[in-house]
Amino acid sequence: MTPRILVIDDEERMCWALERALSHEGYHVVTTTRGLQGIELAHETEPSMVILDLKMPDIDGIEVLKELKKLNSSIPVIMITAHGTIDTAIEAMKIGASDYIIKPFKLEEIKVQVKQALHLFNLENQVNFLCQELGKKYGKFIGQSDAMKEVALLIRQVAKTGTTVLITGESGTGKEVAAMEIHKASNRADKPFVAVNCAALPEQLLESELFGHEKGAFTGATSKKKGRFEIADHGTILLDECGEMPISMQVKLLRVLQERCFERVGGTETIHVDVRVITTTNIDLATAISNGTFRKDLYYRLNVVHINMPPLRSRKEDIPLLVNHFLLKFDPTHSKKISLEAMKILTCYNWPGNIRELQNVIERALIVCQSPEIQPGHFPKELMNSLEELIAPGINLTEGFTLGKLEKHLIIKALEKHNNNQTKVAKYLGITRPTLLYRLQKYGIKL
Numbered sequence: 553m554t555p556r557i558l559v560i561d562d563e564e565r566m567c568w569a570l571e572r573a574l575s576h577e578g579y580h581v582v583t584t585t586r587g588l589q590g591i592e593l594a595h596e597t598e599p600s601m602v603i604l605d606l607k608m609p610d611i612d613g614i615e616v617l618k619e620l621k622k623l624n625s626s627i628p629v630i631m632i633t634a635h636g637t638i639d640t641a642i643e644a645m646k647i648g649a650s651d652y653i654i655k656p657f658k659l660e661e662i663k664v665q666v667k668q669a670l671h672l673f674n675l676e677n678q679v680n681f682l683c684q685e686l687g688k689k690y691g692k693f694i695g696q697s698d699a700m701k702e703v704a705l706l707i708r709q710v711a712k713t714g715t716t717v718l719i720t721g722e723s724g725t726g727k728e729v730a731a732m733e734i735h736k737a738s739n740r741a742d743k744p745f746v747a748v749n750c751a752a753l754p755e756q757l758l759e760s761e762l763f764g765h766e767k768g769a770f771t772g773a774t775s776k777k778k779g780r781f782e783i784a785d786h787g788t789i790l791l792d793e794c795g796e797m798p799i800s801m802q803v804k805l806l807r808v809l810q811e812r813c814f815e816r817v818g819g820t821e822t823i824h825v826d827v828r829v830i831t832t833t834n835i836d837l838a839t840a841i842s843n844g845t846f847r848k849d850l851y852y853r854l855n856v857v858h859i860n861m862p863p864l865r866s867r868k869e870d871i872p873l874l875v876n877h878f879l880l881k882f883d884p885t886h887s888k889k890i891s892l893e894a895m896k897i898l899t900c901y902n903w904p905g906n907i908r909e910l911q912n913v914i915e916r917a918l919i920v921c922q923s924p925e926i927q928p929g930h931f932p933k934e935l936m937n938s939l940e941e942l943i944a945p946g947i948n949l950t951e952g953f954t955l956g957k958l959e960k961h962l963i964i965k966a967l968e969k970h971n972n973n974q975t976k977v978a979k980y981l982g983i984t985r986p987t988l989l990y991r992l993q994k995y996g997i998k999l
Contacts, residue, residue, distance in 0.1 A: 555600035555670055559583040560590035560616060561632060562609050570603060573659040574666065587611035591619045601628040601669055603662070604649075606640055614644055621648045628669040630662070693726070693733045694877050697867035703730065703859060710857045711737035716809065718854045719832045721861030724908030727832040728792060730861060735788040740828055743787030746780045751796035758801055760817050769818025781814060781825050788828040794854065795833035795840055802847045809853045829854075864903040864910065865981075871899050874907060878914040888918060890926045897928045900958055901935060902981075960995040963988070972999050 557579045559570045567583035574581045582597055584590045587608035594602065602620055606613035617629055631652040633641040641652035650669050653662055693704070710717055711734045719727045728747070735745045753761055756770065764779030780789055791797075797805065808814050813824045831854050840846035864871070875890060875898060890898075894917075903909055917930040928936065962981065970976040978988040992999070 554578065554580045556580045556582065556597055557666065558590065558593055558597065558599035558602045560587060560602065560608070560613075561585065561605040562607065563605075566605075566632075569659065570662070573663065577663055577666075579666070585609075587613065587616045590616055591623075594620055594623055598624075599627070601630070601650075601666065601673065603630050603632065603666070605632045606644070607634075614640070614647065617644055617647055617649060626673070628673045630665055630669060693729055694873050695867060695870040696873065697862075697870045699862040699867045700870060703861065704733075706857070706859050707733050708737060710734060710859075712739065714828050716828075716854055716856045717830045717859060718857070719830065719859045719861060720837075721832075721834060722863050722906055723834045724906030725861035725863055726907050727834075727861050728790065730859060731788075731790045731830045731832060734830060735828070738788070738828065740787050744784050745788050745790070746784040747790040747792055748780050749792045750801075751793040755798045755801060758797070759804065762801075763804070763814045763816055764819075765817035766819040769816070773818070776816075779814075779816065781808065781827055782823060784827050785825045786827075788830060791829065791831045793833055794831040795835040795837055795846060799845070799847065802850050806847065806850045806853060809850075864906045866983075868899050871895075871910070874910055875914060878911050879918070882915050882918050888921055888924055888926060890917075891928075894926050894928050894931070896958065897931060897936075900962060901938070959991070960997070963991055963995065963997060967997070967999070974999075 557574055559567050559574075559581060561567050561570070561583070562585050564585055567585060571581040571583050582593055582599070584593055587610050590602075590604070593599075604613055604616055604620075608616065613631065617631070620627060620629060625648065628650040629644075629648065631641050631644045631649045632655060633652050634655050638652075638654065641649070641654075645652065650672070651665055653665060693707075695701075695704075707730060717731075717734060719730050721727050731747075732745065735741060748758075748761060750758060760769075760773075760777065760779065762779050762781055764777050764782055765773050767773060767776050791805075804814070808825075809829060812826065813822050815822055837846050837851050837855075841848050841851060864874075872895060875895065879888070879890065880886070898910070898913075905912075913931060913935060916932060917926045921927075921930045963977070966977045966980050970980060974985055974988055978985045981988065983991075991997075
């Protein structure tokens with residue numbers, strides 16, 4: 553779209569000259585000699601930028617600037633000033649003007665300033681867009697359970713440091729979201745956040761992806777390429793599923809963590825970087841070390857601060873929050889809500905796929921639901937069948953029932969499954985042992 557430039561200057565000749573010069577550069581130009589009319593035009597035309605004279609007959613240029621910034625705080629404004637009002641122009645820049653130019657000036661000068669201001673404005677918009685896209689990709693940190701409050705506190709504590717962080721947890725628990733939260737809360741938030749899935753690439757490609765390569769380093773390397781570590785300089789790199797990394801790559805990663813330098817594949821130049829390293833894994837690294845598939849020295853380098861993401865079954869009080877978040881995400885118009893019975897189903901299910909599975913269930917329910925309210929019948933049969941395996945005959949999940957009755961039967965079935973072992977039952981149900989004892993007493997369940 554052609555950039556629209558609004559010129560507000562009390563001299564008709566200046567307006568004419570700027571319109572003629574900038575139109576020849578391909579811009580769409582609108583002019584006015586009145587400050588108040590300029591504010592009105594800004595509302596009507598939504599300009600890409602404004603060229604504003606400090607001295608206006610009806611309203612001071614500073615006041616016009618303030619109104620423009622109220623309308624759009626990010627809009628670039630170039631102030632036109634005379635020698636005697638430079639201090640006022642500087643004051644205008646403190647308010648939000650992007651630049652100023654002193655009369656008399658050459659039209660070529662203001663063409664350059666306009667081009668630079670628009671370029672910077674476009675870059676800022678791109679950065680904001682990419683930040684929004686990152687938020688969409690990695691999701692939102694949601695949870696008010698004690699387990700998530702502990703995670704949130706640890707994230708806040710570690711974020712301001714440059715410490716290496718290891719995030720563990722089952723698949724779908726939000727490890728990548730936690731990594732993004734650390735980055736956003738750090739002093740590197742305005743620098744790159746670069747993620748690499750270590751399990752998705754074969755060894756040679758992973759090395760090139762992490763450290764880059766020189767032209768001709770291997771077949772297909774037709775040009776020099778920067779690696780993810782180099783791109784993430786002064787920012788954060790996320791090594792997702794680091795437990796799947798080949799041993800030979802683990803050695804090279806260890807060196808980077810120790811010395812903060814590396815060479816591109818096929819290169820000899822040593823490249824130094826300042827990068828915050830966050831790693832995630834859903835495998836037991838202690839077992840991997842015993843099996844010889846993960847280096848112990850690398851584990852200690854990565855495990856400076858350890859954050860374990862709790863499974864969804866251990867923080868079921870967060871499920872309604874997550875459900876409402878996904879409802880809003882997939883149905884921004886709020887055209888559908890979830891019934892009480894459906895919410896009960898979701899809070900009783902154990903979610904082996906964790907948050908990712910819950911998100912998929914909500915998205916599917918919104919698609920298949922043709923009424924204003926989501927009911928249990930809109931959930932996948934696999935979910936319903938899995939839940940009914942724990943529930944005594946006689947309870948129909950598609951009909952009304954009390955949560956207490958359902959909870960009692962779930963506990964009884966879990967006790968039968970684990971031979972009344974309270975510790976195993978509590979872990980299976982995702983609750984603490986004292987909570988289990990309270991429920992046993994509440995429902996009069998005898999062991």
